[in-house]
Amino acid sequence: MLIVGGGLVGASLAIALHDSGLDVAQVEAAAGALPPVFDQRNLSFADATVNALTALGVLGKLHAPAPPIRRIHVSRQGDFGRVVLEARDYGRDAFGQVVVARDFGQALEARLAELPRLMRYRPARFLGIEDGDAHGRRVRIVDDTGEHALSARLLVGADGSGSAVRDALGIDARRHDYGQVLFVARLRAARAPDGSAWERFGAHGPTALLPRGDGHFGLVHGVDAADADAVAALDDDGFLERLQQAFGWRAGRFIAVGPRSRYPAIALRATALTAARAVLVGNAAQTLHPIGAQGFNLGLRDALTLAEAIDAHRDDPGSAGVLAEYARRRAEDHARTFAFSDGLARITSDPSSALGPLRSLGLFAIDRAPWLQAMLVGGAMGYRGDVPRLCRAPA
C-alpha cells in the first residue's frame, strides 16, 4: 500500500502498520531532514494520543520533556463565566501532554528509521492517479530522477489540507475561513508554567497558553484577519503589551516572546472519507480550527483505526471491507470533534454582542454541571466514538 504524505499523521500511520507484514511505501514531498509542518507549534496531546504514541514506541524517543496538563482554565474577556477543570477530579494525573512539533518530528523520524520494511520516497511528490483496475491504484510520482508509476492495493491520502490525493480522487471538500490569523510563539511569563493550560477568549479570537518543558509557555494568539499585518509588524514590546491586554494577569507579567509564526484559521471537511481502493486520513480528511487542540489527536485516531481495519482484513488492505469499516468507525468521532472545535471557534470569536450572555452562560453552565464537564473532558482526552485499541491505557 502507498501512503502519500509523511507529516504527523502519515508518519504515525507508517509506524502503526509496520507489524502488519504488508509492503508499505511512503511518498513525502518535502526535502530536508523533516517536513516543514514539524515547526515550532506546540501540540497538546490528549491522553488517548499519549497512550497510543507510547505503545508505538514514539514518545520514548522524545529528547525534550513533555510536560503534563493537569489543569485547564477557560475564561472570556469581559464576561463573568470561568471554568477550571482539574485532572485529579477525574481520577487522572493529567489531561494530556505538550510537545513541540519539531521535537515530535525528530522522535517520529527516529522511530521510522527503525522500520526496515518501510519504503520511503523523499523528496518525491504525488502527481496524480492513472487508470487502475479492480485490484489496485496506479499512481504517478516525481522525484529528482523523473516521473515514476507505482501500484498499490490501497492508496492513503495523508497529504494535508490541500490534499492532491483528495482532488485526484474527485472528492470535494467544504471549507470554512474563520477570518482569523493565529500567531504562535514561545512566551516567558513572570510565573513559570505549573501544569496549567489557559484558554482565554477575546472579541476577535482566542489566546491560549500551554505549559512547555523549557520554562516557557507555548502561545497561540488569534486576531482578526484584517488586523494580522499590523500585529505582525509590532515589535516585541508592542506584541507583549497586546497579549497582556488580551490575556490578563493570571500567569503574571509577560516578559519575553520568541519569533512569531502565523497560520490562517480554516476548517475543512472532505465530503467522503473513501473511494475505490483509497482513503483519506488526517488533515486531508478533516482540518480543524486549532483552538480545541484536536487536529492531530483526531488524525492519529484515523491512522490507528485504519491500521485496525487492515489488520482485520489481512488478505487485502484495499478491500471494500476495509474501506467500509474505516468510514463507519470514523463517522462519530469526526462529527463530534468537528462540532466541538467549530462550535468553540465560532461562539468564542463572534464579536456580536447578542451572543455575549449566551457565551457566559455556556461557561457558567459547564462550571455547574459535572456531567457536561465529564463529557467535555472525555472528548478533550481523546475518547470519542469508537476508540482505537492503542488509545486505551495499558491494563
Ligand SMILES: Cc1cc2nc3c(=O)[nH]c(=O)nc-3n(C[C@H](O)[C@H](O)[C@H](O)COP(=O)(O)OP(=O)(O)OC[C@H]3O[C@@H](n4cnc5c(N)ncnc54)[C@H](O)[C@@H]3O)c2cc1C
Ligand atoms: C498553530 C497550530 C497549532 C496546532 N495545535 C495542535 C494541538 O495542540 N493538538 C493537535 O492535536 N493538533 C494541533 N494542530 C493540528 C495539527 O498540526 C494537524 O492536525 C496535523 O499537522 C495534521 O497532520 P497531517 O499529517 O494530516 O497533515 P500535515 O501535517 O499537513 O502533513 C501533510 C504532509 O504531506 C506532504 N505532502 C503534501 N502534498 C504532497 C504531495 N503532493 N506529495 C507528497 N507529499 C505531500 C507535506 O509535505 C506534509 O509533510 C495545530 C495546528 C496549528 C496550525
